[in-house]
Amino acid sequence: MPLADDLAAAGVAAGSTVALVVAPVGVALAWDGGARQLPGDVSVLAPELARLDVRWTWWSARESAGPLVAVAGRAAGRAGPRLRACWDLAAVSRLLHGTSREDAAAVWSAHRGLVEPPPPRGELDLLDLGDEDGSAIRPDGQLSREWVAGGWADDLTRALRWAELALEVQAAQESALRALPDPRSEARQPPLAVLTAYAESGAALLALELEHDGLPLDRDVATGLIGAVTGPRPVDESHATAQRRGRDDAVLRLFPDAGAVDLRNPAQVRVMLARIGLDLPDTRSWRLEPHAASLPPVAALLAWRKAERLSTTYGWSWLDRHVGADGRLRGRWSAAEGAGRMSAQAGLHNMPAELRPAVRADPGWVLVRADLGQVEPRVLAVVSGDAALATAAREADMYAPVAAALHSDRPTAKVAVLAAMYGQTSGPAGAALRDMDRAYPRAMAYLRTAEEAGRAGTDLRTYGGRLLRLSRVRVGDEGDMSFDDRYPPSAWGRFARNAVVQGSAAELFKAWAVTVRAGLAGSPGRIVLCLHDELLLHVPAEDAAEVSALLVTALQATARWWAAGSGVRFVADVAVGESWAEAH
DNA sequence: TCGGTCACGTA
DNA sequence: CGTACGTGACCGAG
Numbered sequence A: 001m002p003l004a005d006d007l008a009a010a011g012v013a014a015g016s017t018v019a020l021v022v023a024p025v026g027v028a029l030a031w032d033g034g035a036r037q038l039p040g041d042v043s044v045l046a047p048e049l050a051r052l053d054v055r056w057t058w059w060s061a062r063e064s065a066g067p068l069v070a071v072a073g074r075a076a077g078r079a080g081p082r083l084r085a086c087w088d089l090a091a092v093s094r095l096l097h098g099t100s101r102e103d104a105a106a107v108w109s110a111h112r113g114l115v116e117p118p119p120p121r122g123e124l125d126l127l128d129l130g131d132e133d134g135s136a137i138r139p140d141g142q143l144s145r146e147w148v149a150g151g152w153a154d155d156l157t158r159a160l161r162w163a164e165l166a167l168e169v170q171a172a173q174e175s176a177l178r179a180l181p182d183p184r185s186e187a188r189q190p191p192l193a194v195l196t197a198y199a200e201s202g203a204a205l206l207a208l209e210l211e212h213d214g215l216p217l218d219r220d221v222a223t224g225l226i227g228a229v230t231g232p233r234p235v236d237e238s239h240a241t242a243q244r245r246g247r248d249d250a251v252l253r254l255f256p257d258a259g260a261v262d263l264r265n266p267a268q269v270r271v272m273l274a275r276i277g278l279d280l281p282d283t284r285s286w287r288l289e290p291h292a293a294s295l296p297p298v299a300a301l302l303a304w305r306k307a308e309r310l311s312t313t314y315g316w317s318w319l320d321r322h323v324g325a326d327g328r329l330r331g332r333w334s335a336a337e338g339a340g341r342m343s344a345q346a347g348l349h350n351m352p353a354e355l356r357p358a359v360r361a362d363p364g365w366v367l368v369r370a371d372l373g374q375v376e377p378r379v380l381a382v383v384s385g386d387a388a389l390a391t392a393a394r395e396a397d398m399y400a401p402v403a404a405a406l407h408s409d410r411p412t413a414k415v416a417v418l419a420a421m422y423g424q425t426s427g428p429a430g431a432a433l434r435d436m437d438r439a440y441p442r443a444m445a446y447l448r449t450a451e452e453a454g455r456a457g458t459d460l461r462t463y464g465g466r467l468l469r470l471s472r473v474r475v476g477d478e479g480d481m482s483f484d485d486r487y488p489p490s491a492w493g494r495f496a497r498n499a500v501v502q503g504s505a506a507e508l509f510k511a512w513a514v515t516v517r518a519g520l521a522g523s524p525g526r527i528v529l530c531l532h533d534e535l536l537l538h539v540p541a542e543d544a545a546e547v548s549a550l551l552v553t554a555l556q557a558t559a560r561w562w563a564a565g566s567g568v569r570f571v572a573d574v575a576v577g578e579s580w581a582e583a584h
Numbered sequence B: 001t002c003g004g005t006c007a008c009g010t011a
Numbered sequence C: 001c002g003t004a005c006g007t008g009a010c011c012g013a014g
Helices: A003-009 A042-051 A061-075 A089-097 A104-112 A156-179 A192-213 A219-230 A237-252 A266-275 A285-292 A296-313 A316-322 A353-358 A375-384 A387-392 A399-406 A410-422 A429-439 A441-456 A489-519 A541-562
Strands: A017-023 A026-031 A034-039 A055-058 A086-088 A333-337 A341-344 A365-372 A526-530 A534-540 A572-577
Touching: A003 A034, A003 A042, A017 A061, A017 A156, A026 A042, A026 A156, A034 A156, A042 A061, A055 A061, A055 A156, A061 A086, A061 A192, A086 A089, A086 A156, A086 A192, A089 A104, A089 A156, A089 A192, A089 A333, A104 A156, A156 A192, A192 A333, A192 A341, A192 A489, A192 A526, A192 A541, A219 A296, A219 A316, A219 A353, A237 A296, A285 A296, A341 A489, A365 A489, A365 A541, A375 A387, A375 A410, A375 A441, A375 A489, A387 A399, A387 A441, A399 A410, A399 A429, A410 A429, A410 A441, A410 A489, A429 A441, A441 A489, A489 A526, A489 A534, A489 A541, A534 A541, A541 A572
Parallel strands: A017 A055, A055 A086
Antiparallel strands: A017 A026, A026 A034, A333 A341, A365 A534, A365 A572, A526 A534
8 A cells, every 4th residue: 555545544634644763774753643664665565655644753864864855855856755844853852942962862861951961972982881771761860871872763662762752852842832832923733833833844854955955166267366366286395385375475575574484373474564554453454455556565455465365265175065066056054053043064155255166056947035034134123023113124125214214314214223133332323323222122122131131141932933042151160150161251242132133134034035946846946045134045047037036936935924913024036147246 | 083163155 | 343154264272
C-alpha cells in the first residue's frame, strides 16, 4: 500500500505532526497514536516521503533532512518534490529558550528544564556513559550520551524511540509557544509564536538547501575581477610574494623614509602616518578617508587596503576553497544566530559588491533579486504598536511622513529613526530624537524599555517570541557579573534596543523566505542567497515574471498575518538580471 | 598553537 | 564610540 494511503488509513490527517528519524537502515515515523518502521535506503524512500502532506518533526534539519535534501536534488531532479512543512526542535528550542546549541542533548535539557550538559564531542568518552544502561534517558533525566552521539541509528527500534522522544519535545514546545501572549493588535489562530516556529523551522531547512545548492558563481568573471586587482594568479609562492611586494612598494614609495614598514601592521602604519603629519588614534579607513583628497599617500594606502582585502579574503584561495567544479559557491548556513538573523560562512554574507558581477545565472536562467524596503522602521511600527509610526509606514517611503512629523528634512528624519533604533547617543540626531519622542511616543518607549531591560539584565522576547537572554550570571560572591563576554556593560542597553528590532525583522524576513520557497514548489527555481533583507533567486528565464510576482504576493501574504491589525505596509523592490550586479 | 586586537566586507 | 555577522593578518602568551 502506498505510504500516503497507509498513513491516511491510520488516521494521520493532512497537515498533522509526524516525527521523522532517518537511520542508515531505514526510516522511523511516529505520530500521536501511531508509528511506522520503514526499512530500506532513504534514497528510495525520499520521494514518497517528500510527497506526504504532513508537518515533519525532526531533532534538527541537519540530522534528519540533510540526507533527504541531498537525495531529493539528485533522484527527483531539479523540479522534484521537496519537503514541505516541518517543525525543527533545535530551531524552535533556540527560539523558545534562547539557547545557542542545536544538538539533541541541549534541546532535551532545555525541554526538561535541566542544566545544559556539555556539548557532545566527536568520540564517546567512557566517563560520559556513567551508569547508562542502553536506554535513551538517563536516571538524571538527561538524554543518554550514547544516544546523542548517534546510538539511535543502530536499529529501527531505537530510531523509533528517538522519533517518539522528538514527538514529546514538539508537543511541549508547541504548548509553551501557545502560552505566550500574542503581541498582535488582532490576535488570531494559530498564535504568532507558533507561526514563527513554523517559519524558523522552514528557515533551518532552507539553510540546508542553500548549503546543498550553492550560489551560482562564474569562475571566469571572478578570475577577471580578482586578477584586475591582484594581477594574474601566481604560479608559485615566490611569484605571490613578488606581487605583494609590488603592491606594497607602490604605496611605500609615496611615504618618506618608509623603508621596511609593514603595511599589514597597524602600529607601524600609524607611525608612518605620523611622519607625514597625521597623528591618529588608529588607522581605520573611516579615519583616513577625510585626508585622502589632500594627501595622495593616504589615498594610495586606502586603495592598497581595498586590494589587500580582495586578495586575502576574496582572492584565489577563497575561489579554490569555496567554489566547486560546478560553479557553485558553498558555505555553511545558520538559520538563526544571536538575535535571530541568518548567517553564512565562506564569505556569502560579506562578499564585496565589486564581486557581484561574478554571481551569474546559468545560461538560459536569470537571477531575481528582491529586497525589503525600510524594513526595520516598519517592523518597529508593528512591534511597538505605535499608531502614528504605523500611519507613516503605510507609505512606500515612510521617511517622508516622518520628516513632516518632525518638521525636518528627509535625511534628518532617516538619521533620527535609525539613531533611535540603534541607540546612537552622539552626533546631530539629538534634537531630532526629542522630536521623535513627541511624534512617536510608543515606539520610543518600546525602545527605551528594551534598553532598560538590557541594562538591568532582564530577559526579553522579540515580537515572534525569540528569547533574548540578557540576564547576567553571578560569578563571584562579591556580586561581580559576567554577561556574554562580547559585551562591555556600556553596550548592554544598545544591544537590547537593537536586538528587539533586528531580531523581529529577521523573523519577518524568514517567514517571507519560506513562503517564497513554498511558492516555488514544483518549479525548478531556487532561493540561492538570503541576505538579511534581500532574497536572490536562480530561476529559468521564462519563469522570471512569475517569480517576480511571487516575491511580492508572498510578502503580502506574510504581512497579512505577521502585521495583522497594524496597518503597516511592507514593500519589496524586485529586479531581474543575468548577474547579481545587473539585478540591482 | 592559541586568544586578543585590529581591520573591513555585508545588512 | 549605532547594531549584527564572518574572515584574515599580526601579536604575544603559553
